[in-house]
Amino acid sequence: MSRGGSQDAVVVEGLVKRFGGNTALDGVDLAVPEGTVLGLLGPNGAGKTTVVRILSTLLQADGGRATVAGLDVATQADQVRGVIGLTGQYAAVDEYLTGVENLEMVGRLYRLGKKEARSRAVDLLDRFDLSDAARRPAKTYSGGMRRRLDIAASLIARPRVLFLDEPTTGLDPRSRLGMWEFIADLVSDGTTILLTTQYLEEADRLADAMVVIDRGRVIARGTADELKAQVGGERLELTVGSVPELARATEELRSLALDEPRSDEQTRRLTLPVSGGAATLAEALRRLEQAGVTLLDVGLRRPDLDDVFLTLTGRPAEDAAPSGDGASTPARTEETVR
Amino acid sequence: MSALTNTVSDSLVITRRNLIKVKRVPDLIVFATLSPIMFVLLFRYVFGGAINLPDGITYAEFLLPGIFAQTVVFGSTTTGASIAEDLQKGLIDRFRSLPMSRSAVLIGRTVADLGLNAISIVVMALTGLLVGWRINSSVPEAIGGFLILLVFAFAVSWMMALVGLLVRTPEVVNNASFIVIFPLTFVANTFVPLESFPSVLRTFAEWNPVSTVVQAARNLFGNQPDSVPVADAWSLQNPVLYTLIWAAVILAVFVPLAVRAYLGTAKR
Numbered sequence: 290m291s292r293g294g295s296q297d298a299v300v301v302e303g304l305v306k307r308f309g310g311n312t313a314l315d316g317v318d319l320a321v322p323e324g325t326v327l328g329l330l331g332p333n334g335a336g337k338t339t340v341v342r343i344l345s346t347l348l349q350a351d352g353g354r355a356t357v358a359g360l361d362v363a364t365q366a367d368q369v370r371g372v373i374g375l376t377g378q379y380a381a382v383d384e385y386l387t388g389v390e391n392l393e394m395v396g397r398l399y400r401l402g403k404k405e406a407r408s409r410a411v412d413l414l415d416r417f418d419l420s421d422a423a424r425r426p427a428k429t430y431s432g433g434m435r436r437r438l439d440i441a442a443s444l445i446a447r448p449r450v451l452f453l454d455e456p457t458t459g460l461d462p463r464s465r466l467g468m469w470e471f472i473a474d475l476v477s478d479g480t481t482i483l484l485t486t487q488y489l490e491e492a493d494r495l496a497d498a499m500v501v502i503d504r505g506r507v508i509a510r511g512t513a514d515e516l517k518a519q520v521g522g523e524r525l526e527l528t529v530g531s532v533p534e535l536a537r538a539t540e541e542l543r544s545l546a547l548d549e550p551r552s553d554e555q556t557r558r559l560t561l562p563v564s565g566g567a568a569t570l571a572e573a574l575r576r577l578e579q580a581g582v583t584l585l586d587v588g589l590r591r592p593d594l595d596d597v598f599l600t601l602t603g604r605p606a607e608d609a610a611p612s613g614d615g616a617s618t619p620a621r622t623e624e625t626v627r
Numbered sequence: 628m629s630a631l632t633n634t635v636s637d638s639l640v641i642t643r644r645n646l647i648k649v650k651r652v653p654d655l656i657v658f659a660t661l662s663p664i665m666f667v668l669l670f671r672y673v674f675g676g677a678i679n680l681p682d683g684i685t686y687a688e689f690l691l692p693g694i695f696a697q698t699v700v701f702g703s704t705t706t707g708a709s710i711a712e713d714l715q716k717g718l719i720d721r722f723r724s725l726p727m728s729r730s731a732v733l734i735g736r737t738v739a740d741l742g743l744n745a746i747s748i749v750v751m752a753l754t755g756l757l758v759g760w761r762i763n764s765s766v767p768e769a770i771g772g773f774l775i776l777l778v779f780a781f782a783v784s785w786m787m788a789l790v791g792l793l794v795r796t797p798e799v800v801n802n803a804s805f806i807v808i809f810p811l812t813f814v815a816n817t818f819v820p821l822e823s824f825p826s827v828l829r830t831f832a833e834w835n836p837v838s839t840v841v842q843a844a845r846n847l848f849g850n851q852p853d854s855v856p857v858a859d860a861w862s863l864q865n866p867v868l869y870t871l872i873w874a875a876v877i878l879a880v881f882v883p884l885a886v887r888a889y890l891g892t893a894k895r
């Protein structure tokens with residue numbers, strides 16, 4: 290439910306979007322309080338980009354309504370565009386322009402003066418480690434550099450509300466950390482951010498609240514801790530020596546699990562939701578030793594967002610197939626769905 | 628700032644951006660001018676002898692206005708391909724999320740392409756002068772000749788802008804526009820006198836705006852001596868007026884359609 294009120298910089302109520310017969314959004318509600326970060330999570334095809342595109346006035350909704358900074362995205366689209374910054378899922382930079390020229394162009398189109406556009410451009414290039422490449426055409430940039438330039442472009446006019454659609458996809462770990470710091474700085478300066486991501490760690494790090502959507506519907510919301518609590522229990526995770534042993538271990542331990550165990554043949558890893566802490570761990574070790582299963586690694590941990598995801602959607606976060614078809618979805622997920 | 632000054636300043640920003648690409652990719656301008664030069668030389672020296680003209684005019688004089696027209700009309704097809712490329716690369720999305728004027732992206736595109744066409748015409752005119760083409764009219768008339776070519780090309784650019792927004796794949800835009808542009812430029816008085824056409828094609832050619840822009844240019848450059856008769860069709864007797872009406876109608880129809888398509892690009 291939307292919390293409403295004037296302190297929400299983004300309010301979305303009952304948003305519906307259809308593409309032909311395909312319902313991409315099926316009544317999404319969410320709110321982003323001013324000056325906070327909302328993480329919008331969901332598997333591929335969940336509708337995250339569609340939400341962002343409607344909020345940034347690129348798409349028109351078929352139902353429901355949405356406001357940004359109190360402005361209706363459908364009827365006050367022009368004003369909305371003046372207060373937002375958008376970084377789309379795919380970098381949108383002009384390859385033939387240099388880094389500075391790209392930023393200056395966007396700055397000018399936000400109606401900044403020539404001088405201001407130039408000085409903002411120089412600052413942002415510096416901030417995003419692009420100063421050395423500032424005078425080279427973006428054609429010569431690596432994927433990560435383009436991504437950073439794209440994000441810089443969306444920040445040039447200091448937007449009040451920023452939409453970031455998978456902002457760190459394709460960035461190396463160092464750039465990703467830099468981006469996280471930068472996003473944290475923006476928030477401390479009062480920017481409101483709606484961010485979609487495939488990286489649960491990223492949402493955990495940056496987002497004050499999260500909304501999980503799947504097939505166009507909200508399936509969970511709350512802080513990272515609330516979501517984890519919703520999933521409950523602990524996770525016993527172990528890695529075994531061979532694939533046949535994986536099946537054997539699964540059989541041995543099934544009775545300890547609260548829910549269907551999850552095994553991955555590629556990593557030979559078995560994950561079981563359990564309760565009972567150390568005693569359960571000891572019991573598991575005893576059984577495996579008796580069965581002669583080689584253990585490479587074993588541990589007990591709190592559920593992470595991957596578990597949240599899997600439990601809520603029946604699919605792991607990074608799985609490609611929205612329909613959960615066999616090709617890219619290992620058998621284990623089908624078990625979890627049932 | 629008023630809406631109009633916003634549109635003008637945003638359009639200038641976009642025009643500048645498009646021209647920077649021309650500067651960075653000089654091949655664009657090289658090929659845009661090389662092919663007309665090739666056309667001038669091919670038609671002048673290879674086919675020139677085979678094409679019968681009435682006395683009183685050389686083939687070079689007859690030919691050049693036709694080449695000008697064909698080249699600028701082809702030049703306008705780049706508008707569609709460039710817009711499709713911007714769409715594909717997500718730049719149109721970027722622009723549409725900015726608080727900029729709604730028509731500036733298209734104006735900036737068509738104006739930049741107008742600039743390219745102007746450069747092509749200059750190169751062709753210089754080549755033409757080398758192979759025997761002459762301007763036999765006053766300076767204002769000659770300027771009028773260049774202007775009417777550019778005005779018509781500008782209108783065609785807006786048609787191509789719509790094609791680019793609807794078709795969305797640069798290569799397909801090129802092929803699709805050639806299918807339309809080739810018959811228009813060849814079933815016309817561009818390279819051969821209309822007398823040589825069979826009657827049905829001839830009527831089409833007489834009312835084809837490409838014929839009339841060519842005729843207008845011939846008249847204004849003084850490449851149509853009084854001794855050589857022009858077909859009786861009203862379009863060819865009043866080629867400047869007829870061409871300007873076409874340009875106005877094309878703009879009146881395609882500017883709003885293209886802007887609407889631009890605003891709706893993401894609706895699918």
Ligand SMILES: Nc1ncnc2c1ncn2[C@@H]1O[C@H](COP(=O)(O)OP(=O)(O)OP(=O)(O)O)[C@@H](O)[C@H]1O
Pocket residue numbers: 308311312313331332333334335336337338339340378611894895
């Ligand atoms: N322009 C479009 N035309 C038709 N269907 C579309 C269009 N855009 C999105 N869809 C469909 O809408 C659904 C939601 O897509 P969306 O891009 O919002 O997902 P997403 O959550 O961003 O996925 P990803 O993680 O892969 O980016 C998908 O089923 C997709 O196929």
Ligand SMILES: [Mg+2]
Pocket residue numbers: 337338339378454
């Ligand atoms: Mg997406």
